Amino acid sequence: MDLLTKTLAEIKPLDDELLDAAQAKLDNKTKPLGSLGRLEDFARRVVAITGSLAPETGKKIIFTFAGDHGVVEEGVSAFPKEVTPQMVLNFLRGGAGVNVLARHAGAEVRVVDIGVDYDFAPQPGLIIRKIAPGTKNLSIGPAMTRAEAIAAIEVGIELARSAKEEGAAMIATGEMGIGNTTPSSAIIAAFSGISPRELTHRGTGIDDAALDRKVSAIERGLKVNAPDVADPLDVLAKVGGLEIAGIAGLVLGGAACRLPVVVDGFISTAGALIACELNPDVGQYLFAAHHSVEIGHRVMLERMKLEPILDLKMRLGEGTGAALAMGLIEAGVKILKEMASFEEAGVTQSNT
Numbered sequence: 001m002d003l004l005t006k007t008l009a010e011i012k013p014l015d016d017e018l019l020d021a022a023q024a025k026l027d028n029k030t031k032p033l034g035s036l037g038r039l040e041d042f043a044r045r046v047v048a049i050t051g052s053l054a055p056e057t058g059k060k061i062i063f064t065f066a067g068d069h070g071v072v073e074e075g076v077s078a079f080p081k082e083v084t085p086q087m088v089l090n091f092l093r094g095g096a097g098v099n100v101l102a103r104h105a106g107a108e109v110r111v112v113d114i115g116v117d118y119d120f121a122p123q124p125g126l127i128i129r130k131i132a133p134g135t136k137n138l139s140i141g142p143a144m145t146r147a148e149a150i151a152a153i154e155v156g157i158e159l160a161r162s163a164k165e166e167g168a169a170m171i172a173t174g175e176m177g178i179g180n181t182t183p184s185s186a187i188i189a190a191f192s193g194i195s196p197r198e199l200t201h202r203g204t205g206i207d208d209a210a211l212d213r214k215v216s217a218i219e220r221g222l223k224v225n226a227p228d229v230a231d232p233l234d235v236l237a238k239v240g241g242l243e244i245a246g247i248a249g250l251v252l253g254g255a256a257c258r259l260p261v262v263v264d265g266f267i268s269t270a271g272a273l274i275a276c277e278l279n280p281d282v283g284q285y286l287f288a289a290h291h292s293v294e295i296g297h298r299v300m301l302e303r304m305k306l307e308p309i310l311d312l313k314m315r316l317g318e319g320t321g322a323a324l325a326m327g328l329i330e331a332g333v334k335i336l337k338e339m340a341s342f343e344e345a346g347v348t349q350s351n352t
């Protein structure tokens, strides 16, 4: 059996008994019932995901997948495509936004070249698993073959599995790819049936003329490719991206090996959406880090029934939102593990 099929079969819905046991433990802590709000949900879900009533919290890894996009030749981004490899080198030197916020959160950043149109020298922190030197222009034909999409998903699955073997407590998604808000918008337009004009936004900060070109590129791409929404791999291959596929795989691999997965912004959520369309149980393993400024993000999150943790008006990607949210999820787990119970603290419980 191939790795993707095997992984999809391994993903199970969360166990209600574990969720209830975690809630019972939280309800014994020295606080009015439910008073730690969503921190309690984070703790409950990490218990049910990991199967432990005292989950580990130490090792946190952000995987930042980088890929290029043929559709940039349609003039859909405010930046040229050479920024993709330039930013990869910035990540590797520790100077990018995600590096700063990961250090702040105590997380490690691993950069994955899954499809950058540049040959990097092997170096620490860089995982070279290039499937192709970028996608093809999705506005005139398929972005990639189905085999390439599956190969990129399997890279993500393997990375999640190796993170689990190394003892990671939590993993997160991130990405870098000039032009990648175009395939992300195309993916949600395909699944939702909402028009690209309503869903498409300004990415890196495009002007009105570039926004028109971007909407037109997506409209043409959906028409020429006619992706089959009942077949999420078809959508991914025809109008997706290699880093989006890698993220879909990381999410699937995380769910299969019972790791909490923190999903960053718009592009990461497009990857997570592909994973959820392949197996709806995946959503229970996910934490939506934040609400991106990109307008299609809300539609994606609603479709996946995920409530974003933060709303900081961010739209950088890389894993920046995920880095910040990891600390809050960890805080919820620490409440469960470290807070005194009523009995331990000698505090009287409610009389109702």
Ligand SMILES: O=C(O)c1ccc[n+]([C@@H]2O[C@H](COP(=O)([O-])O)[C@@H](O)[C@H]2O)c1
Pocket: 076, 077, 078, 079, 175, 176, 177, 178, 179, 180, 181, 182, 202, 203, 204, 205, 206, 264, 265, 266, 267, 268, 292, 293, 294, 314, 315, 316, 317, 318
């Ligand atoms: O994560 C987000 O919500 C997000 C929203 C807008 C843009 N980005 C980042 O900006 C790049 C894509 O923007 P664009 O305009 O080139 O499609 C890519 O490198 C993403 O990491 C990221």
Ligand SMILES: Cc1cc2nc[nH]c2cc1C
Pocket: 079, 083, 087, 175, 176, 177, 204, 316, 317, 318
């Ligand atoms: C400079 C720059 C940094 C980024 N990080 C993620 N996407 C990006 C896009 C640009 C243009």
